[in-house]
Amino acid sequence: MAQVYAAKYLAKAALSAPRDMVNSVVAKYKALHPTVFIFHCTFVCDARCEMCSNWTRGNRKEDMTLDQIRAAFASPLWKNIENASLSGGEPTTRNDMVEICEAMIDSFPKLRKLTINTTGLTPHRAIPMLTKVVELCNARNVIFSMRVSIDGVGEMHGEVRNVRKAFEKAGKTITAMQELQKQYRFNFGISSTIFSQNLEDAENILAWSKKEKLDIVFNMVRFTDAMLGNAELEGKLRPMGKEEQRMRQFFLDRVRQDPILDGQNYIYMHYADMITNGYHRTAPCPFQTQGVMLNPNGDLFFCENSDVMGNVTTEDAESIYFRDDSLAHRREIRDHKCPTCLSPCQMNVAAIKQVVPYARFLVRASIERHRAEPTPPPVPPATPPSVAGPI
Ligand SMILES: C[S@@+](CC[C@H](N)C(=O)[O-])C[C@H]1O[C@@H](n2cnc3c(N)ncnc32)[C@H](O)[C@@H]1O
Ligand code: SF4
Numbered sequence: 001m002a003q004v005y006a007a008k009y010l011a012k013a014a015l016s017a018p019r020d021m022v023n024s025v026v027a028k029y030k031a032l033h034p035t036v037f038i039f040h041c042t043f044v045c046d047a048r049c050e051m052c053s054n055w056t057r058g059n060r061k062e063d064m065t066l067d068q069i070r071a072a073f074a075s076p077l078w079k080n081i082e083n084a085s086l087s088g089g090e091p092t093t094r095n096d097m098v099e100i101c102e103a104m105i106d107s108f109p110k111l112r113k114l115t116i117n118t119t120g121l122t123p124h125r126a127i128p129m130l131t132k133v134v135e136l137c138n139a140r141n142v143i144f145s146m147r148v149s150i151d152g153v154g155e156m157h158g159e160v161r162n163v164r165k166a167f168e169k170a171g172k173t174i175t176a177m178q179e180l181q182k183q184y185r186f187n188f189g190i191s192s193t194i195f196s197q198n199l200e201d202a203e204n205i206l207a208w209s210k211k212e213k214l215d216i217v218f219n220m221v222r223f224t225d226a227m228l229g230n231a232e233l234e235g236k237l238r239p240m241g242k243e244e245q246r247m248r249q250f251f252l253d254r255v256r257q258d259p260i261l262d263g264q265n266y267i268y269m270h271y272a273d274m275i276t277n278g279y280h281r282t283a284p285c286p287f288q289t290q291g292v293m294l295n296p297n298g299d300l301f302f303c304e305n306s307d308v309m310g311n312v313t314t315e316d317a318e319s320i321y322f323r324d325d326s327l328a329h330r331r332e333i334r335d336h337k338c339p340t341c342l343s344p345c346q347m348n349v350a351a352i353k354q355v356v357p358y359a360r361f362l363v364r365a366s367i368e369r370h371r372a373e374p375t376p377p378p379v380p381p382a383t384p385p386s387v388a389g390p391i
């Protein structure tokens with residue numbers, strides 16, 4: 001599977017390399033229309049996660065209506081979007097989630113891939129909605145990719161998400177999606193965010209995902225008010241000292257043990273490198289020149305470390321994006337935030353568009369795989385199990 005992915009990845013890189021090289025030069029002198037988009041369609045949520053505070057700012061009354069969303073997408077800003085992600089909050093809490101996906105497909109003429117991250121915690125809503133999106137994407141020839149979040153095996157998942165029987169509930173959605181894969185083509189897997197509370201469970205999650213034949217992505221915890229509303233949690237949740245080294249080892253082990261051409265290894269190597277080098281980012285990020293994000297209330301911003309540039313319910317999205325003060329803010333982000341930013345968002349897209357960093361990674365990864373490094377002794381969990389109640 002990984003080899004097929006890598007072959008496609010390299011083929012895409014080779015095919016689009018001439019155009020992307022021109023674009024990367026042009027982007028130095030001229031702002032480009034975005035190709036990558038993340039839409040937090042609501043902050044309303046069916047979990048109360050320990051490492052994310054989006055659930056605290058959920059307010060259905062503030063969410064844009066479907067008509068407002070459609071009107072915002074009528075702007076020429078979106079004409080080059082190739083990769084769109086629906087996130088939140090929990091997207092499946094919106095009754096019109098399928099219509100929002102349809103609006104994106106209708107409004108983005110160059111859309112190639114649609115992605116949804118979901119808790120899967122409300123299976124009776126999530127399964128029919130996600131099935132409709134799978135059918136829609138198949139009918140409209142758009143690649144669909146979906147991940148259910150799993151942050152621990154059994155009890156641990158419920159403790160991280162503060163939801164009773166969370167593992168069983170998410171499991172229902174996972175099983176239904178695996179069944180659906182027998183009928184339709186789409187990418188499906190799980191996503192796991194690793195931080196001090198569940199670091200000890202990371203190997204368990206990995207073993208479980210292998211047993212269940214589930215593709216898995218591990219996220220290293222990060223803190224950003226714009227995207228996760230959680231900057232104040234950093235002091236409490238960021239792994240430090242031995243825990244940080246344990247986390248680095250976990251990501252390096254992935255690079256060493258998983259197939260070298262697995263798409264995620266590029267990101268895991270980046271996490272391990274950043275822990276080693278004191279959080280200096282060396283990896284590319286598409287949001288520096290060609291990404292944009294939208295919040296439920298219509299606030300438009302460049303990336304997870306960006307200020308809000310304007311609101312699409314009161315102003316045309318393209319005008320906001322290309323305004324002088326917006327572009328000045330983007331330069332400020334590049335100078336002051338990018339050098340230490342941990343974001344993996346669509347990093348693979350950036351790597352496809354910049355062949356050299358990916359080739360460099362392949363060399364580094366093969367060196368790592370030949371280097372023997374002793375595994376440090378296990379570290380006891382730094383925080384006691386969560387005592388927050390279930391919902
Ligand atoms: C913000 S959630 C929104 C979608 C949905 N509610 C869910 O949990 O899957 C999107 C992804 O961000 C991850 N995430 C949450 N908190 C995070 C953090 N502090 N650092 C990195 N990723 C995080 C989640 O685990 C999930 O995979
Ligand atoms: S990670 Fe997802 S489920 Fe958890 S609080 Fe954030 S948005 Fe909600």
Ligand code: SF4
Nearest residue numbers: 285287288303338341
């Ligand atoms: S601050 Fe982070 S997310 Fe934003 S453009 Fe820079 S690297 Fe990308």
